[in-house]
Amino acid sequence: MTRPTILRAVVAIAAALLLATTAFSAAPANARNHDAARAAAFTPRTQVSERVQCHVPNCWVAAAVNIKTGIAYVRWNRPTRSGARQVIESCRHDKPKYSDGCRHAGDQRNGCVAVAYRTSNGEFKEWAFGTAGFRRGVSTRRTQARAVAIAKGKLAHVGKKHVWTKHCTGR
Numbered sequence: 469m470t471r472p473t474i475l476r477a478v479v480a481i482a483a484a485l486l487l488a489t490t491a492f493s494a495a496p497a498n499a500r501n502h503d504a505a506r507a508a509a510f511t512p513r514t515q516v517s518e519r520v521q522c523h524v525p526n527c528w529v530a531a532a533v534n535i536k537t538g539i540a541y542v543r544w545n546r547p548t549r550s551g552a553r554q555v556i557e558s559c560r561h562d563k564p565k566y567s568d569g570c571r572h573a574g575d576q577r578n579g580c581v582a583v584a585y586r587t588s589n590g591e592f593k594e595w596a597f598g599t600a601g602f603r604r605g606v607s608t609r610r611t612q613a614r615a616v617a618i619a620k621g622k623l624a625h626v627g628k629k630h631v632w633t634k635h636c637t638g639r
Contacts, residue, residue, distance in 0.1 A: 514633040527637035528552035536569030540633040580636035584619035588627035596622035
């Protein structure tokens, strides 16, 4: 091989490596932008505190939501209403930077609490809660479904409705 041929081969290899490096380095930047966009979207999740033993009919369940982080907090089977309502403190202490987004969602003695939210064009619009007490002869599943229906019923009719969290006390 002549010297110009070797030089062309080296330049071609260098150019190919440079293009490949540029293409691969662009992928993580796009992925990072995509992750940032996804993180900016409202993605609800639930954080449940430990279950405590209570004695029926004195069992309480309570929920709090953080509308900035998308986390719902639940305390259930608490023997007192005030014990269940401490869920708002869990919300405030979990992410102090976003504590102003914490809202008490509701509480129920011997029953279920549910939180629903509405989106429109992929954006969080509003939330609501529903509670339902246990009735004789009605299953836990049906009581929970009634709490969800109440929560969804409080939302405006425009947009998609989702269940954020739903929990019941022991029976």
